[in-house]
Amino acid sequence: MKAKKYKFIPTLKQILGFSSITTAILLWYIISMASSPLFVPSPKEVFIDSYQLYKGIVGMSILSTLYRVIIGFTVGTILGAVAGIAMSWNKIIRWIMDPIVEFLRPLPAIALIPLFILWIGLGESSRLPVIIFASFVVVVVSTREAIKNVPNVYINAAKTLGASNKGLIFKTIIIPAITPGIIGGIKIAAAASFDLAAAAEFIGAQRGIGYIIINAKKFLYTNGIVFGIFLFSLLAMVTNLAIRYFDRRVNIWTEREKA
Amino acid sequence: MDRISFKKLIKKFKVNFINERVINIASVLGLIIIWYGISMFVKPIFLPSPLAVFIRTYSVYGGSEIIQSILNSLLRIFAGLIIGSIVGFSFGVAISWNKKIEWWFEPLIELLRPVPIVAVIPLFILWFGLGEVGKILLIAFGCFVRQIVSTHEAIKNVPTVYLKAAQTLGATRKSKIFGTIIIPSITPEIIGGLRVTVAAAFGYCAAAEFLGAQSGLGYMIIVSRRYLYTFGVIFGIIVFGILALGTDYFVRYADRKINAWTERESK
Numbered sequence: 001m002k003a004k005k006y007k008f009i010p011t012l013k014q015i016l017g018f019s020s021i022t023t024a025i026l027l028w029y030i031i032s033m034a035s036s037p038l039f040v041p042s043p044k045e046v047f048i049d050s051y052q053l054y055k056g057i058v059g060m061s062i063l064s065t066l067y068r069v070i071i072g073f074t075v076g077t078i079l080g081a082v083a084g085i086a087m088s089w090n091k092i093i094r095w096i097m098d099p100i101v102e103f104l105r106p107l108p109a110i111a112l113i114p115l116f117i118l119w120i121g122l123g124e125s126s127r128l129p130v131i132i133f134a135s136f137v138v139v140v141v142s143t144r145e146a147i148k149n150v151p152n153v154y155i156n157a158a159k160t161l162g163a164s165n166k167g168l169i170f171k172t173i174i175i176p177a178i179t180p181g182i183i184g185g186i187k188i189a190a191a192a193s194f195d196l197a198a199a200a201e202f203i204g205a206q207r208g209i210g211y212i213i214i215n216a217k218k219f220l221y222t223n224g225i226v227f228g229i230f231l232f233s234l235l236a237m238v239t240n241l242a243i244r245y246f247d248r249r250v251n252i253w254t255e256r257e258k259a
Numbered sequence: 260m261d262r263i264s265f266k267k268l269i270k271k272f273k274v275n276f277i278n279e280r281v282i283n284i285a286s287v288l289g290l291i292i293i294w295y296g297i298s299m300f301v302k303p304i305f306l307p308s309p310l311a312v313f314i315r316t317y318s319v320y321g322g323s324e325i326i327q328s329i330l331n332s333l334l335r336i337f338a339g340l341i342i343g344s345i346v347g348f349s350f351g352v353a354i355s356w357n358k359k360i361e362w363w364f365e366p367l368i369e370l371l372r373p374v375p376i377v378a379v380i381p382l383f384i385l386w387f388g389l390g391e392v393g394k395i396l397l398i399a400f401g402c403f404v405r406q407i408v409s410t411h412e413a414i415k416n417v418p419t420v421y422l423k424a425a426q427t428l429g430a431t432r433k434s435k436i437f438g439t440i441i442i443p444s445i446t447p448e449i450i451g452g453l454r455v456t457v458a459a460a461f462g463y464c465a466a467a468e469f470l471g472a473q474s475g476l477g478y479m480i481i482v483s484r485r486y487l488y489t490f491g492v493i494f495g496i497i498v499f500g501i502l503a504l505g506t507d508y509f510v511r512y513a514d515r516k517i518n519a520w521t522e523r524e525s526k
Binding site: 012013016017018019020021024038039092095096097098099100103106107108109110111112113114115117118119188191194195196197198199202203209210213214216217220222225226228229232233236237239240 | 278282283284286287290304305359362363364365366367370372373374375376377378379380381382384385386455458461462463464465466469470477480481483484487489492493495496499500501503504507
C-alpha cells in the first residue's frame with residue numbers, strides 16, 4: 001500500500017500570520033521611501049548596508065553582549081533560586097532576608113549602573129554585577145512567590161502519606177511544584193538582563209551590540225542603530241525560545257494550558 | 260477546640276508575629292549599621308555614610324533643585340505610564356476581540372515582545388531629540404508593549420466556563436459579554452501586570468535620563484557620577500527606589516479597592 005504524500009496546505013492561522021509580517025515589512029518600505037534615510041531607513045539599508053559596514057565586528061559584538069548577559073543571568077538566577085529556597089526553608093533566614101529583599105526590590109536596576117561604574121570603573125567587570133543583581137532579585141521574589149503558592153493540600157497530603165522529614169517534603173513536593181513559577185521568573189530575569197546589558201553598554205562600553213548602536217548614533221547612521229536593535233531583539237528572542245523549550249521539557253507533566 | 264489550646268494557639272501566633280517584626284526591624288537597622296560601619300572604613304568616594312548621602316546632596320544641589328529633578332522624572336514616568344498603559348490596554352482588548360484578528364497580530368506581537376526597550380532609546384533620541392516628548396514617548400512605548408501582552412494573556416485566561424455560562428443565561432451580543440464578564444474578570448491580572456509595568460517604567464525613565472537628558476533624577480545621578488559625587492548617585496538611587504515603592508503601594512491600594520470582590524488570598 002503506497003504511503004500518501006501530504007501537500008503543504010497552510011492553515012488560516014499561518015496565512016494570517018505570514019501576511020501580517022509581510023504587510024508590516026511593506027509598510028516599512030513605504031514609510032522609508034517617504035522619509036529621509038535619517039529618520040526611517042529602508043529595510044534593505046538597515047540589513048544589507050549595515051551588515052557590510054559592521055561585518056568585521058558583528059560576531060565579536062554579539063558574543064560580547066551574550067557573554068555578559070548569560071553569565072550575569074545564570075549566576076544571578078542560581079543565587080536567587082538558592083536564596084529563595086533557603087528563605088522558605090528556615091524562618092530565621094527569612095526574617096533576616098525579607099526586609100533586605102524588599103528594600104532591594106523597588107530599586108530600578110538600571111539606576112544602579114552608574115554606582116557600579118563608580119565603584120568598579122568603566123571596564124568589563126562593572127556590567128556583570130548589575131545583571132547578576134537584577135536577576136538575583138527577580139528570581140528570589142518569584143521563587144518565594146512560587147513556594148508560597150504551593151497548595152497546602154499537596155503538603156498535607158504528603159504528610160498524610162508519611163512524609164515527615166522536611167527535607168523530603170521539599171525535595172519531592174515543593175521543588176517540582178514550583179518549577180513553572182521559577183521558569184516564569186527566569187523569563188522575566190532574562191528580559192531584564194537584556195535591558196540592563198543594553199543600558200550598560202550604552203553608558204560607555206568598548207564592545208558589544210550597544211557599542212555598535214552608540215557608534216552609529218554618533219555618526220547619525222540610523223541604519224546602524226536599527227541594525228543594532230534588531231541584533232538585540234534576535235538575541236532576546238533566541239534566549240526566550242531556549243527558555244521556553246527548556247520549560248516544556250522540564251514541565252511536561254504540569255497541567256497547564258498552552259502558553 | 261477547647262479553650263486552653265485555643266489560647267495557646269493565639270499566644271503562639273502573637274509570639275511569632277512579634278518575633279518576626281522584631282527581626283525585620285532589627286535587620287533593617289542592621290543594614291543601616293553595616294552601611295555606617297563600612298562607610299567609616301572606606302573612602303567617601305566609595306561609600307559615604309547614610310547621613311552624608313542626604314546632607315551632602317542637599318548642600319551641593321540645594322533643596323529646590325532636588326525637588327525639581329524629582330518632579331521632572333515623576334512627570335515623565337506618570338505621563339508615559341498612563342498613556343502607554345491605556346493605549347496598550349485598548350490594543351490588547353481590540354486584538355483579543357476575534358480569533359482571526361488575534362491570529363493576524365500574533366506574530367507581530369511576538370516579534371515586538373523581546374525587543375529590549377532600552378535598546379530603542381538611541382533611536383528615539385535621534386527621532387525626537389533630547390526633550391520631554393521623546394522620553395515620555397519612550398516610557399509610553401515600553402508600557403504599551405507590556406500592556407498589550409499582559410492584557411492579551413489575561414483575556415485568553417478567562418475561564419471558558421464563564422463565557423458559556425453567560426451565553427446560557429442569554430447574553431448573545433459580544434460587546435455585552437465583554438463588558439460584563441471579561442473586563443471584570445481580568446481586572447486582578449491586569450493590575451498585577453500593572454505593578455510590573457510600573458517598575459519597568461521607572462527603569463526606562465532612569466535609562467532614558469542617563470542617555471540624554473538635561474533634567475530629572477537620572478540626570479542628577481549621571482552628573483553626580485561625573486563629579487565623583489557618590490553621595491549624589493546613592494541619593495538618586497534611593498529616591499528612585501522610594502518613588503517606585505510608593506507608586507507600587509498606591510497600585511496595591513487601588514488593587515484592594517477595585518478588586519475587593521475577588522476571591523484571592525491576601526497579598
